[in-house]
Amino acid sequence: MDERKLEIIVHMTDENLFARLTASLEKVNVPKNFAVEVQAVTGDKKFFAYETVRQASDAKFKIYIDERATVTNENFLRELLKIFSDGRIGLVGTSGAIELSTHGISLNSFKRTDKNFSGEVDVVDGFFIATQHDLPWRTDFADNFFGAQAHCVEFKRAGYKVFVPRQNRPWISVDGDISIDESARQKFLDEYSADLFPLVSVIIPTFNRPKYFREALDSALNQTYRNIEVFVSDNSTDDATENLIRTYADARIKYVRHRDFNASDNWNFARSYDNPKAEFVNWLMDDDKFYPTKLEKMVEIMRRRPDVSLVTSVRHVIDADGNVTDTMPGTLDRNIFQPGEIAGRNLLLTCQNDIGEPTTPLIRKNCLRDGDLCRTADERGFYPLIDVSTWLQVLSRGNLIWLAEPLSAFRFHEQQASNWERVGSVFSICWAHFLEIEWRNKFFLRTESDFRAALLKSIAGTTVRLLKAQELNYRDENIIELENVLSALAAALTNGYKLKLPPAKFFTSDKNNVFG
Numbered sequence: 034m035d036e037r038k039l040e041i042i043v044h045m046t047d048e049n050l051f052a053r054l055t056a057s058l059e060k061v062n063v064p065k066n067f068a069v070e071v072q073a074v075t076g077d078k079k080f081f082a083y084e085t086v087r088q089a090s091d092a093k094f095k096i097y098i099d100e101r102a103t104v105t106n107e108n109f110l111r112e113l114l115k116i117f118s119d120g121r122i123g124l125v126g127t128s129g130a131i132e133l134s135t136h137g138i139s140l141n142s143f144k145r146t147d148k149n150f151s152g153e154v155d156v157v158d159g160f161f162i163a164t165q166h167d168l169p170w171r172t173d174f175a176d177n178f179f180g181a182q183a184h185c186v187e188f189k190r191a192g193y194k195v196f197v198p199r200q201n202r203p204w205i206s207v208d209g210d211i212s213i214d215e216s217a218r219q220k221f222l223d224e225y226s227a228d229l230f231p232l233v234s235v236i237i238p239t240f241n242r243p244k245y246f247r248e249a250l251d252s253a254l255n256q257t258y259r260n261i262e263v264f265v266s267d268n269s270t271d272d273a274t275e276n277l278i279r280t281y282a283d284a285r286i287k288y289v290r291h292r293d294f295n296a297s298d299n300w301n302f303a304r305s306y307d308n309p310k311a312e313f314v315n316w317l318m319d320d321d322k323f324y325p326t327k328l329e330k331m332v333e334i335m336r337r338r339p340d341v342s343l344v345t346s347v348r349h350v351i352d353a354d355g356n357v358t359d360t361m362p363g364t365l366d367r368n369i370f371q372p373g374e375i376a377g378r379n380l381l382l383t384c385q386n387d388i389g390e391p392t393t394p395l396i397r398k399n400c401l402r403d404g405d406l407c408r409t410a411d412e413r414g415f416y417p418l419i420d421v422s423t424w425l426q427v428l429s430r431g432n433l434i435w436l437a438e439p440l441s442a443f444r445f446h447e448q449q450a451s452n453w454e455r456v457g458s459v460f461s462i463c464w465a466h467f468l469e470i471e472w473r474n475k476f477f478l479r480t481e482s483d484f485r486a487a488l489l490k491s492i493a494g495t496t497v498r499l500l501k502a503q504e505l506n507y508r509d510e511n512i513i514e515l516e517n518v519l520s521a522l523a524a525a526l527t528n529g530y531k532l533k534l535p536p537a538k539f540f541t542s543d544k545n546n547v548f549g
Contacts, residue, residue: 038068039110040092043100044082045073050100057104064111080180084170095167099160099177102205109204116198117165123193124164124185126157127204133229135258135333137222138213139182143337151199155229156185160207166193178213179221186225226259231312231336233261233328233395238303239319240296243273245444246319248355253317254283258328261285262311266303268294300419307404314398316391316420320444322351323392327440331395334434342373342400342431343424345388346440353446362387365437373428377477380421381487384464384494388433391420392441400430408470418463425467429476458502458511461495462537465518469532484530488522495519514538 041058045051051073063069070092074082083097094117098104106112116125130142133155139145140158159181168187174180185195235253239246253263265288267274278288291299313332317323331344350359371379380386388394398404406419408426468487471477478484495515502512517535525532 034093035068035091036093037066038070038092039094039096040086040090041069041071041096041098042083042086042090043071043073043098044079045075045100047100054098054100054102054104060107061104061110062107064114067110067114069110078172079177080170080174080184081172084172087167087170094163094165096161096163098205099207101209102160102207104204105206106200106202106204108202112198112200112204113163116196117163119194120165121194122196123166123168123188123191124157124162124195126154126159126163126185126195126197127161127200129154129157129185129195129197131155132336133182135230135329135336137179137182137218137226137229140178140211143333146197148201148203149199150197152196153194154185154197155189155195156182157195157197159184161205164188166191174217174220178211179217183221183225186228190228222257222259230258230260231332232308232310233258233313233315233332234306234308234311234398235261235263235315235317236303236306237263237265237317237319238299239265239267239269239274240299241269241271241274242319243269243277246274247277248322249317249319250281250286252323252325254281254285255325256323256328257326258332261328262287262308264303264306264308265289266291266299266306268292268296268299304406304419311398313395314401315395318390318392318444320446321390321392322355322442322444324440324442328395330436330438330440334436335395335397338432338434340432341434342397342427343376343388343394344434344436345394346436346438348389348393349439349442351442351444353444355442355444357442358445360439361389361443365435368437369435371433371435373430373432374477376433377425377428377471378483380424381468381471381477382483382490384487384490386418386421386424388424388435389420389441390443391423392443394424396423396427397431400427402426408467417459418467421463421467425471425477429474458498458515461491461498462511462515462518464494465491465522465534466537468522469534472530472532481530485526488525488530488532492519492522492526495522510538 043051043054055071058071072086074086076082087095113125116122128146130139130145131154132144133139134142139156146154159178162181168191171180171183174183188195237249250263263286265286268291275290291302313335334344335341347365348361349357350361352358406423408422468491472484478487495518499515502508521532521534
């Protein structure tokens, strides 16, 4: 390998463009004691041509320049060699994505280099690529754009830095439009998503409904965002779901069967799953569905906004057959940002979970309490409204973004637990306990005015629940507990807002799925 040689390689398809580039190269200052050779390569497959030259060349430094480029800095070789004095830098480009967006296109990425940037990047744009270490080109990439990005990731896999320097004078300028080949984009994302993007854990607890479960699982596996794992906790009483799982040859699925688990056991086992490599977590109830771009769009928001702990969206309501029957919480005309404190306060003042069921939001995992769901350690019994408890916990550590586009579907059908007759009494008990906890914490509810408003809303909802039970001539342990809760809520209005609720019992049904 000749350490004093720089080889400039151009894939030539247009003689006029090549002549313009070589004319600009003739003005470049060659560093002392170095030799420079310009070589044109032809052929339909650009990276096959690059690889052929790479294998034959004895130059340590190889520079691949797009024929549409013009060199605008005659001293760029000297600047390049200074950068390559650091042997850890394997590849240098003139522009690129500091953090590649989840769609995989560097030119359209949110975090891009500018004239003042100097440092490591995820990928460079590919109009100019210089290397000081030899790695093979991916000759199977026909698309110029993604083949260059793939080369960058291969260097990072090999332990080298991909670098864009500050250019007081730009090294090159480039003319012409850039075309993006969709099949090449998909191939690039298939190959390199795990290298570039954070891992998302999708968690599915399931019980005895393989038809809906298949739809839910497929909706996760078919996400445009590739770097996911799907953890399935199954306590079905028959083998239908396990037999279904065996038909999938997807390494992203992690399946565990518990024949002897009840509903609470299965849920708590699922929520105990904690992959330390995962940065985000999204629950998926076994009768709900993700829409294809849900995770791609939500992860991109999270990466742009490190202050955001929860991204949710409008969601569709679908019936047993998958038909859209409604949109919750209603149509939005724009995305909404809310500070976590305000979003949590709104939950408590309305006693209504507009943020969504467990399927809807994406959670930043380090905002969970010790990696677990729930606001406090003693809330593991808050099984019926574990989603609200989780949103309150996560919103105490970050902010909320609400996307106006429906990105998931919540299925409403006769079998789901939240649709059981009289189960609403348990939900009202949960909301009351949330008020007690948050009034004690003084984070979401800081003033007596706010607490009074939330208290009155809870009293009103609790009263409606009890009136409904009266109409049905129904009274069980939950109703008795709810009556005691109502007494405590009412007493707080006259005793200086000192709310002390009876210990929660939550005599929930022995059904096996509370959310659906």
